[in-house]
Amino acid sequence: MIRHYLGLRGAEALATRHLLLTRQALSDVLESEAMGAIVGAAGLGKTFAIEHAIQARAEPVITLTFEARPTMRLIADRLLYALTGAPGHGTRFAMTDQLMNRLSDRRRLVVIGEAQNLNRDCFEYLRHLHDDPATRFALLFDGGDGCWEVLAREPMLRSRIYRRVAFAPLTGEDVLALMPGYHPIYHGADPELLQLIDEKATNGRLRSWAAFTYTAAEACRRCGADQISRPIVESAITQLGAG
């Protein structure tokens, strides 16, 4: 079971277009042991969609996120640790050889979070691991703002990115069609209220919807209400500092 943002309970995974595309893309890159990219601004549900897609697969998955500017050695070390449970030793080239051997034993998925933080050497290093005829892993770059621009600057990735999903905020129609099924507090909700929430607090961003729902559900519980009402919505918007 995937954890929603803030540990929101009772929420469903929305079958948005991007979630379905991510699922298909992840399946495709895994089957062909290729590279893929899931990009888009923060809070649009990329990581949730990837985790959701991974749930449906049996292959082992390694997820590495590099917040600061990593080095090739750091990538090698973290990847080896994830594969073996032990820190790497020896030179980077010795570690690279160990990594290639480990990455050859079975098909697996390596997800690199915040891929926009990687520099050219790091992309080259990952490409080097991936290009080895013996290794059998799919590589998925998950990145926020500017990620695609960074990936697109690397000519070597242009011919290697097999699937790309560019996340965008939910449209007004998406909100009206999907949100009533997101959480019990929205069942049979007035579309005007949903539009109000989207306009004032969430702007089509799923992470904002989760934060709003968490707040509104707590308000509903306090009021003994099953569904949202205008006062609850306005109160939650105020609590979130939106509007």
Added chain:
Amino acid sequence: MMPTVDVIVDPDNDVATVKALHALAAREPGVLTVSIAPGSDAQPAVVWAILRALGKRIEQLPQTSFKVFWMDAERWLVAHQIAEMVVLSAHHLRGGTAEQLERHVARLRIALILVYNGPAPARVPATTTLTAFLTRPRRPQPPARSRTRRWPRVPRSHPLRLRYDCSQHLAADQFEQVDRLLFGSLSTLSAWQWRCGGDVTPRQVRRALRLVSTANDPDQAYTRRCGAQLALLCAGIPVPRTRPLAPHGRPLTDAQLDVIHGYTTSWVAGYVLAELITGLPAALVDLIAGDQITDDAILGCMVPDRAQAILRALDTHHEAALQGPAGPTHDPPLADGHSPWPHAEQLFAAAVGWLLNGRAASIPVSDTSAKLRAQLNQLHAAGIVERNRGAYRASHVALYSSYRLPAPPIPALTNEWDDPLTSTGNPADN
């Protein structure tokens, strides 16, 4: 003619180029595609890349050392009969590594194809295209230099005079060849005995003697056997009657072959291969010498084509050529039940061992039993033992033949014996 260095420029580092060049290497046994990791500015990085492309794996290196050297790469490039080496991402070769690579590869007469990505470097303009390179006609690999040697016909002399007889009857180069083999098998068995702590059981001796006496060629086998017998005689150990070993080859799986190819150290790769293919215990695999390994077999057990590069990487000398991943194996005493050496054999071996200590070592005839006297008299008739002033002594011939004397005795000063090439009276030839 110097081998060529070609440059292909692939500005976008297209995955199709990489795949096409890897596919070429998979199809053509003489082509190797090496992928250079970013930041390869030191020799080990490039050597690693070459070894990895040849199937070597770091897990099969000794755990205490991850060091690799150009000579490792060179040994295996020759063994795998590589004629063309494609280097992907050659722009990552920095700090003089490109020049080192060119120099080493040129020495082996291997054609080098450097694939540069990104903007074409000014100093290395493209000399060919991917299509032109892929469609270039390729000749079949020339046959590798054979490990198998022709052995001269050696007299079937007693081990304690074979060396002397060979020095008299063979041409100098032939004698040198036989002498090296004789000494090689002697030192192999001596080293084994030393590792055993000198305390060896008859069954152990029989087993080791059978292994050391195994060879394809009858003259080679005879010389090997004599060398091994010399080691036993000098140590005062009885020589058992045995036949050479004839192990039955076992099939190998692809997974086993992959593991064997993973070893960077050739003698370890050869050891694991020999162990699997012959099914012999580790203590015997330790005794296999370079000359007992032919172009396609170990002790007569056929090696699959895929593993024959390992045989080409092994030394051809006459001492033990293989070593297990954990170093030399201790041969533990075998459970012999209650079968010690027969007393008479032990007595004779001890007497011969004593006499071989030098001209100063003697055994009074009066101290010998009738049976021992008969045995020593047989050696006397063969010119191995002298009998004068009421005592037995080793002859100069025997001392030279057992490497106790550096030069052969002058024939005019020794007794005349039958021509050993026609002689059949060899008590140790069994």
